[in-house]
Amino acid sequence: MTSVARRATVGARIGFPPWAQNVTGVALLLGLFEAVPQTGLVPAAYLPPLHRVVAALAEEVARPLFWFSLYETLRGWAIGLVIAATAAIAVGILIGTTPFLRTATHSTIEFLRPIPSVALIPLAVLLFGTDLRSKLLLIVYASFWQVLIQVLYGVQDLDPVARDTARSYRFSRWGLVRHVIWPTALPYVMTGLRLASAVALVLAVTSELIIGAPGLGQQIALAQSGGATATLYAYVVVTGLVGIAINTLARWTERRALAWHPSVRGEVAP
Amino acid sequence: MLEVEHLRKVYGGHGRSVEAIRDLTFGIHAGELVCLVGPSGCGKTTLLKCISGLLEPTSGRTLLEGQPVLGPPANMAVVLQEYGRSLFPWMNVAANVDLPLREKRLPKTRRRELVENALAAVGLADAGTAYPWQLSGGMQQRVAIARALAYEPHILLMDEPFAAVDAQTRADLEDLIRRIWADFSMTILFVTHDIDEAVYLGQRVLVLSTSPTVVQEDLAIDLPADRDQLTTRSDTRFTKLRGHVYEQIQQAKTAGSARADA
Amino acid sequence: MNRLTRRLTATVALPTLLVLLWWWASARSTSFYLPPLRRILATFPEVWTGERITTDVLPSLARLGIGYLLAAVLGIGAGVMIGQYRLVRGITEPALEFFRAIPPPVLVPVLMLFFGIGDQMKVIVIAAGAVWPILLNTVEGVRAVDPVMVDTARSYHIGRWSRLRRLTLPAAGPQIFAGLRQAVSIAIILMVISEMFAATEGLGFAIIQFQRTFAIPEMWSGTILLGLLGFSLAMLFRLAEHRVLFWYHGMRAAARDQ
Numbered sequence: 001m002t003s004v005a006r007r008a009t010v011g012a013r014i015g016f017p018p019w020a021q022n023v024t025g026v027a028l029l030l031g032l033f034e035a036v037p038q039t040g041l042v043p044a045a046y047l048p049p050l051h052r053v054v055a056a057l058a059e060e061v062a063r064p065l066f067w068f069s070l071y072e073t074l075r076g077w078a079i080g081l082v083i084a085a086t087a088a089i090a091v092g093i094l095i096g097t098t099p100f101l102r103t104a105t106h107s108t109i110e111f112l113r114p115i116p117s118v119a120l121i122p123l124a125v126l127l128f129g130t131d132l133r134s135k136l137l138l139i140v141y142a143s144f145w146q147v148l149i150q151v152l153y154g155v156q157d158l159d160p161v162a163r164d165t166a167r168s169y170r171f172s173r174w175g176l177v178r179h180v181i182w183p184t185a186l187p188y189v190m191t192g193l194r195l196a197s198a199v200a201l202v203l204a205v206t207s208e209l210i211i212g213a214p215g216l217g218q219q220i221a222l223a224q225s226g227g228a229t230a231t232l233y234a235y236v237v238v239t240g241l242v243g244i245a246i247n248t249l250a251r252w253t254e255r256r257a258l259a260w261h262p263s264v265r266g267e268v269a270p
Numbered sequence: 271m272l273e274v275e276h277l278r279k280v281y282g283g284h285g286r287s288v289e290a291i292r293d294l295t296f297g298i299h300a301g302e303l304v305c306l307v308g309p310s311g312c313g314k315t316t317l318l319k320c321i322s323g324l325l326e327p328t329s330g331r332t333l334l335e336g337q338p339v340l341g342p343p344a345n346m347a348v349v350l351q352e353y354g355r356s357l358f359p360w361m362n363v364a365a366n367v368d369l370p371l372r373e374k375r376l377p378k379t380r381r382r383e384l385v386e387n388a389l390a391a392v393g394l395a396d397a398g399t400a401y402p403w404q405l406s407g408g409m410q411q412r413v414a415i416a417r418a419l420a421y422e423p424h425i426l427l428m429d430e431p432f433a434a435v436d437a438q439t440r441a442d443l444e445d446l447i448r449r450i451w452a453d454f455s456m457t458i459l460f461v462t463h464d465i466d467e468a469v470y471l472g473q474r475v476l477v478l479s480t481s482p483t484v485v486q487e488d489l490a491i492d493l494p495a496d497r498d499q500l501t502t503r504s505d506t507r508f509t510k511l512r513g514h515v516y517e518q519i520q521q522a523k524t525a526g527s528a529r530a531d532a
Numbered sequence: 533m534n535r536l537t538r539r540l541t542a543t544v545a546l547p548t549l550l551v552l553l554w555w556w557a558s559a560r561s562t563s564f565y566l567p568p569l570r571r572i573l574a575t576f577p578e579v580w581t582g583e584r585i586t587t588d589v590l591p592s593l594a595r596l597g598i599g600y601l602l603a604a605v606l607g608i609g610a611g612v613m614i615g616q617y618r619l620v621r622g623i624t625e626p627a628l629e630f631f632r633a634i635p636p637p638v639l640v641p642v643l644m645l646f647f648g649i650g651d652q653m654k655v656i657v658i659a660a661g662a663v664w665p666i667l668l669n670t671v672e673g674v675r676a677v678d679p680v681m682v683d684t685a686r687s688y689h690i691g692r693w694s695r696l697r698r699l700t701l702p703a704a705g706p707q708i709f710a711g712l713r714q715a716v717s718i719a720i721i722l723m724v725i726s727e728m729f730a731a732t733e734g735l736g737f738a739i740i741q742f743q744r745t746f747a748i749p750e751m752w753s754g755t756i757l758l759g760l761l762g763f764s765l766a767m768l769f770r771l772a773e774h775r776v777l778f779w780y781h782g783m784r785a786a787a788r789d790q
Contacts, residue, residue, distance in 0.1 A: 016619070016622075018618075018622045020622075021619065021621075021622025021623050021625075022622060022625055022626050024622075024623055025622065025623040025624055025625060025626045025627055026626045026627075028623065029626065029627045029630075042646075045645070046645045046646050047645075047646075103542045104542060104545055104546045105546055106542070106543070107542070107543040107544065107546065107547055108546045108547050108550065110763075111547060111759075111763050112759075113766075114716075114762035114763050114765070114766035115758065115759040115762045115763065116717065116720045116721045116724060116758055116759075116762050118721050118724045118725055118728070118736075118758075119724065119739075119754075119755045119758035119759060119762075120755065121724075121728065122739055122740060122742070122743035122751050122754075122755065123565075123751070123752075123755065125743060126565050126743060126748070126751075201635055202635040202636065202637065205635040205638055206635060206721075206725060209637055209638065209641075209725075209729070210637075210725065210728055210729060217637075217638070220638060220641055221641065224641035224644065224645075229645065232641060232642065232645075233642070236634060236638055236639075236642060239634055239635060239638050240630050240631070240633050240634040241630075241633075242633075243632075243633025243634060243635065244629060244630060244633045246633075247629075247633055322687055323687070324683050324686065324687060342686050342687040342688075342689060344689060346687070347687070347688070348684075348687045350680060350683075350684065352680050355678050355680040355681060356680050356681060356683075356684040358681065358698070358699065358702070358703075359779050359780070359782075359783050360702040360703075360705070360779040360780075361698075369688070369690065369698065370688035370689070370690065372694075373688065373689055373690050373691060373694060374689075401779060401782060403779070403782055403786045403787075404782070404786065417688075421688065
C-alpha cells in the first residue's frame with residue numbers, strides 16, 4: 001500500500017464512502033442555494049432561493065414553449081454534431097493518410113483552429129438571421145476542429161508494422177482504412193466526439209443567446225430582459241442538466257464503443 | 271542500530287484478511303551490511319515499508335537507534351527499485367541530490383560539498399547538470415544512491431534496487447555498494463530476490479519464509495571482506511553458501527504451499 | 533531545396549494559396565455580405581489604428597488578461613486542494629460536474645444581475661468560464677502524481693509546503709497546462725460574448741456594431757482580427773509551454789527513442 005492508498009481509505013474507514021460524500025455534496029449545495037438568499041447575504045433579487053427557482057421551473061415545464069425550446073437546442077446540437085463529425089472524420093482520414101496533404105495543411109489547420117467561433121456570429125446573423133442555419137454555422141465550425149484534431153492524432157498513431165503488413169497484402173486504400181486505420185483511430189474519434197458534443201452544446205446555446213435563434217438560450221435572454229430572475233435561473237439549471245446528460249451520454253458511448261480497446265488518456269474536457 | 275521486534279502486518283478489508291508478515295524479529299548492528307532474501311511474494315517490500323515508516327504494522331515495532339519508528343525516521347534513507355519514478359524529472363541530477371539537504375536546512379556550501387562528494391562517490395561527478403531522463407537506467411539508480419548518500423543517513427535501506435537493471439550494470443552497482451559501505455562505514459539493509467547478489471554483498475543473509483513471513487534463517491557470510499565479482503563468485507565457499515540459501519528458500523516455498531493447502 | 537526552405541514552403545504554401553483564392557474569388561464580388569478581400573484589408577488601417585486601439589482593443593485585452601489570470605489562480609489553487617483530499621473531492625464532485633456543464637456564455641445574463649454591465653462583470657464572466665478546464669485538469673493532475681515519488685519525498689522528510697512546490701505542482705504540470713490551454717480559447721470566446729451581449733466598448737462590441745450598421749468590410753476586418761488574436765495567443769501559449777515543460781517533452785522524447 002502506498003501513501004495515496006492510505007489516504008484513500010480514510011473516508012471509507014470512518015464510514016463515509018464516496019457515494020455518501022456525493023450525496024452530502026448535493027445536499028449542501030441545494031441547502032446553500034436555499035439558505036444564502038434567505039439570510040440576505042446575497043440579495044434575493046440577484047439570487048432567488050431554491051424553492052422559487054423550482055417553482056419557476058415547474059411553471060415553465062408545464063408550458064409547450066419550454067419543450068419546444070429544448071427541442072430546438074437539441075436539434076441544432078445533433079445536426080451540427082453529425083455534420084461536423086462526418087466532415088472531420090472524412091477530411092481527417094484523407095489528410096492523415098496522405099503525407100503531402102499533412103505537411104501542406106498543417107500550418108493552415110494550426111491557424112484556423114484557434115479562431116474563436118464567436119467571431120463568425122456577425123457573419124452568421126447577416127447570412128442567415130435567426131434561422132437554424134446560423135446556429136449550425138457556429139456549431140459545425142467549432143465542433144469540426146475538435147474532431148479533426150483527434151482524428152489526425154489517431155491516424156498518426158498508426159502502428160507502422162500493421163500498416164506495412166496490410167500493404168504487403170496489397171490492401172486497397174479503402175481496405176487499409178477500414179481494417180487498419182479505422183480501428184486505430186477509433187478511440188481518438190470517440191474522444192473527439194466527446195469533446196465536440198460539449199462544444200456543440202455551448203455553441204448552440206450561445207448562438208441562441210446572442211442571435212436570438214429559438215432554443216434554451218433564447219429563453220434565457222428573454223427571461224433576463226424581462227426581469228424574470230427565477231425563470232432565468234430555472235433555465236440555467238436546465239441547461240446545466242442538459243450538459244450533464246450529454247457529458248454522461250458521451251462518456252458512456254465512449255466506454256461501450258471502446259470496451260475492447262486499451263483506453264487513450266486524453267485531456268479532461270472543460 | 272536497528273531492531274525489528276515481532277513485526278506483523280495483516281492486510282484487511284472487505285471481509286478478507288491476508289497475513290503478509292507473521293512475525294519478523296531481527297537486529298542489525300551499526301556498520302553491518304545485511305541482506306534480506308526470500309521467495310517472491312514473501313512480503314519483502316511490505317517489510318521495508320514498515321521499517322521505513324511508510325506503512326503502519328498491525329503489531330510489533332521497529333526501533334532505530336532505540337527510538338520507535340512511527341513515521342519516516344530522520345536518520346534513514348531508502349533507495350527503491352523504481353529509480354525512474356523516484357527521481358524528479360523536472361530537476362537536474364544535482365538538484366535531485368540536493369533536495370533532501372535543503373529540507374535539512376544545511377548551509378549552501380555544505381550542501382554543495384555533500385552533493386559533489388556523493389556524485390563523485392557513485393562515479394557521476396560530471397553528471398550534475400544532466401536531467402534524469404537523459405541518463406541510462408543504471409546511471410539513474412546511481413543518482414538515487416547518491417541522493418541517499420548525501421543525506422548522511424545512519425542506515426541505508428535498499429529495496430531490490432538493481433532488479434530492473436541489466437546484469438552488467440548490476441555487477442557494477444553491487445561493487446559500488448560494497449565500496450560505499452566500506453568508504454563511508456554505512457549500515458545497509460539490502461533487500462533482494464537474487465540469491466547470488468545477497469551472498470555476494472552481505473555479511474549476513476536473512477532468509478525469509480513465504481507468506482505469512484517469518485525469518486527462516488540468519489546466515490553469517492564468512493567470505494573475505496575484499497570481494498570481487500570474478501574470484502569471489504567462483505570461490506567454493508561462495509558456492510556452498512549460495513547453495514545453502516537456495517535450499518532454504520526451496521524449503522520455504524514447499525512449506526509455504528503445504529501451509530496454504532492445510 | 534534544403535530542409536529549412538522546404539519546411540518554410542510547406543508552412544506558407546497552402547495559406548498563401550487560400551488567401552490568393554479568396555482575393556481572386558471575391559475580387560469582382562458584388563455580394564453585399566461578401567465584399568472583395570481587397571476592400572476588407574483596406575479598412576484595416578483606418579479602423580484598427582489610432583483611437584480604436586485604446587478605446588476598444590486594449591480594454592478588451594486587459595479584461596481578457598485579468599480574467600484569465602484570475603481563473604488560473606483560482607483554478608490551480610482550488611484544484612490542488614480538491615485533488616489532494618479525497619473527502620473534498622467526493623463532496624464537491626456533484627457541484628463541479630453541474631457547474632462545468634453549464635455553457636459559459638449562459639453565465640453572462642446571470643452575472644449581469646450581480647455586477648451590471650461594467651468591466652467587473654466582463655472580467656468575472658471570463659474568469660468564471662475559463663476556470664473550469666483549469667480546475668478540472670489540475671484536480672486530475674494532482675490526483676495522478678506518482679505514489680512512488682510521494683513516498684520518496686515523505687521518506688526524505690520533505691515538508692508539506694515543499695512537497696507542494698517541488699513535487700505536486702511540477703508533477704501535475706503537464707495536465708495543468710492542458711487545462712490552461714483550453715482555458716485560453718474559452719477566455720477569448722467569453723471576452724467576445726460578454727461584449728456582444730452587453731457592452732459599450734470593446735472588440736466584440738465593435739464588431740457587432742459594424743454588423744448592425746451594415747459596415748460589412750469593417751465587420752469582416754474585425755472577424756479577421758479576432759482570428760489573428762486567437763492564433764497569436766495560441767502560439768504564445770505554445771512557446772510558454774515549451775519552456776516550462778521542457779523536462780516533460782524531453783522525457784517523452786527519450787522514452788520514444790528507446
